[in-house]
Amino acid sequence: MTALPLEDSRDATVTGDARGEATRKRILDAAQKLFSEHGTNGVSLRAITSEAGANSAAANYHFGSKSGLLEAVFARHAAGIAQEREAMLAQCRAEPGRPPMLEQIVRAFLEPGMRGEHGGTSFARFRGRMLAENSEQTRELYVRYFNGSTGQFLDALRKVLPDLSETDLFWRVHVMLGTMVYTLANTGRIQALSNGACDPSDLDDALDHLVPMIAHLFRGPATPTGTSDAARTLNPIQA
Amino acid sequence: MTALPLEDSRDATVTGDARGEATRKRILDAAQKLFSEHGTNGVSLRAITSEAGANSAAANYHFGSKSGLLEAVFARHAAGIAQEREAMLAQCRAEPGRPPMLEQIVRAFLEPGMRGEHGGTSFARFRGRMLAENSEQTRELYVRYFNGSTGQFLDALRKVLPDLSETDLFWRVHVMLGTMVYTLANTGRIQALSNGACDPSDLDDALDHLVPMIAHLFRGPATPTGTSDAARTLNPIQA
DNA sequence: GTCTATAGCTGGATAGAC
DNA sequence: GTCTATCCAGCTATAGAC
Numbered sequence: 001m002t003a004l005p006l007e008d009s010r011d012a013t014v015t016g017d018a019r020g021e022a023t024r025k026r027i028l029d030a031a032q033k034l035f036s037e038h039g040t041n042g043v044s045l046r047a048i049t050s051e052a053g054a055n056s057a058a059a060n061y062h063f064g065s066k067s068g069l070l071e072a073v074f075a076r077h078a079a080g081i082a083q084e085r086e087a088m089l090a091q092c093r094a095e096p097g098r099p100p101m102l103e104q105i106v107r108a109f110l111e112p113g114m115r116g117e118h119g120g121t122s123f124a125r126f127r128g129r130m131l132a133e134n135s136e137q138t139r140e141l142y143v144r145y146f147n148g149s150t151g152q153f154l155d156a157l158r159k160v161l162p163d164l165s166e167t168d169l170f171w172r173v174h175v176m177l178g179t180m181v182y183t184l185a186n187t188g189r190i191q192a193l194s195n196g197a198c199d200p201s202d203l204d205d206a207l208d209h210l211v212p213m214i215a216h217l218f219r220g221p222a223t224p225t226g227t228s229d230a231a232r233t234l235n236p237i238q239a
Numbered sequence: 240m241t242a243l244p245l246e247d248s249r250d251a252t253v254t255g256d257a258r259g260e261a262t263r264k265r266i267l268d269a270a271q272k273l274f275s276e277h278g279t280n281g282v283s284l285r286a287i288t289s290e291a292g293a294n295s296a297a298a299n300y301h302f303g304s305k306s307g308l309l310e311a312v313f314a315r316h317a318a319g320i321a322q323e324r325e326a327m328l329a330q331c332r333a334e335p336g337r338p339p340m341l342e343q344i345v346r347a348f349l350e351p352g353m354r355g356e357h358g359g360t361s362f363a364r365f366r367g368r369m370l371a372e373n374s375e376q377t378r379e380l381y382v383r384y385f386n387g388s389t390g391q392f393l394d395a396l397r398k399v400l401p402d403l404s405e406t407d408l409f410w411r412v413h414v415m416l417g418t419m420v421y422t423l424a425n426t427g428r429i430q431a432l433s434n435g436a437c438d439p440s441d442l443d444d445a446l447d448h449l450v451p452m453i454a455h456l457f458r459g460p461a462t463p464t465g466t467s468d469a470a471r472t473l474n475p476i477q478a
Numbered sequence: 479g480t481c482t483a484t485a486g487c488t489g490g491a492t493a494g495a496c
Numbered sequence: 497g498t499c500t501a502t503c504c505a506g507c508t509a510t511a512g513a514c
Contacts, residue, residue: 044488044489044490045489045490045491046488046489046490056489056490056491057491057492057493059490060490060491060492065490065491066489066490066491
């Protein structure tokens, strides 16, 4: 083999393998960014590899297909979020000087996915978009990567809220999930309605508002049971 | 002109114009159904017109383009929802024997879009998908069709919750919107986690659970203001 | 007003040079 | 491992017969 002229290499200080890894990472970063901005259906491989400064063939070489790329983007940070969630949950303690257990648990659930330690806000928005698009692949990925840790949180919530019925528990978790997804998806609706006074795209600020609201929600009274819609409408909970 | 043989007409009992309207309606129905199931990006005009028993050219004849069809599907029921919202809001009364005003207001906001009087559950899911996809066109349509009535609800909420700060008001409305959108989008996540014990795809049942939860949320204490994230974390609201 | 046929693109994926 | 070139499927939109 002939000596390789340095000018021919995009980054002559690293080996060929490392160059491959660098391209792979650039494609993952570009895909995450564009998926988070336009959804997974609204972005072509060509746009992604162009953003990454590579060719569309490179994406197929590294990831096999577009859905393979989607899964790789997801997998890169999802396991880390689940692990940090579980670690934060394990550190929750009912002790004087700390927030109530419920606040700690809610924060442990929301914070790892929103604070930006795992892929930043673009990965958070990417997950919001994925959940919103609600494809079969997305559902499968969520079950695989998150069902375990989410189950631990359900158990923790049952423990601190022993009087809450299973039905009410799941409905409140539903509200928590919906709020998280809607916040991550960043539709801009509340910014428009509030003329910018409320900005959930600042995920740190969002956490500080959401944790107390969700905790308050979990502490609410049991949903009244009625035999008809009218009965439930006419006998709502008392504040 | 020669007499038209009855067999040549798909529906000989109506006039040509009425036939055109029927096809137009079948296309709108098919588009709403498929958009609600697969999002707007995941469905082709071919699939829609095939479902409607028509040809892809018919969609362009009636609606000009795919985005024209999308707007037509939206517009068909959106104004009706906004009107019914405003009508229900106008009928809210603080009287003995009725639910508290706040419950009435929350229900007036949520019910017209979820109860199925305007396009059924498929139109509700269609809106959820649109909001999730969060396109420029969607944002524009929402401002045009819903900003007026939503502004009336903000005023009504200010009136029954005079001590709530503007910031807290918008954050709680954000949670209400997120919960509504997530419920309409029907990701199936909570059904999977609860083994079917909790099913938000039953929108009547969902309303009966969501109205008391959201009302309770609005009645929560003010979000504590801290100078740092740590201060806010260590001093959450007291339940 | 509805159809067939097709123009004109854009997308994912692959072959093969280097 | 990365590129260029290309195949082919699927899409929107339109032209023109009926």
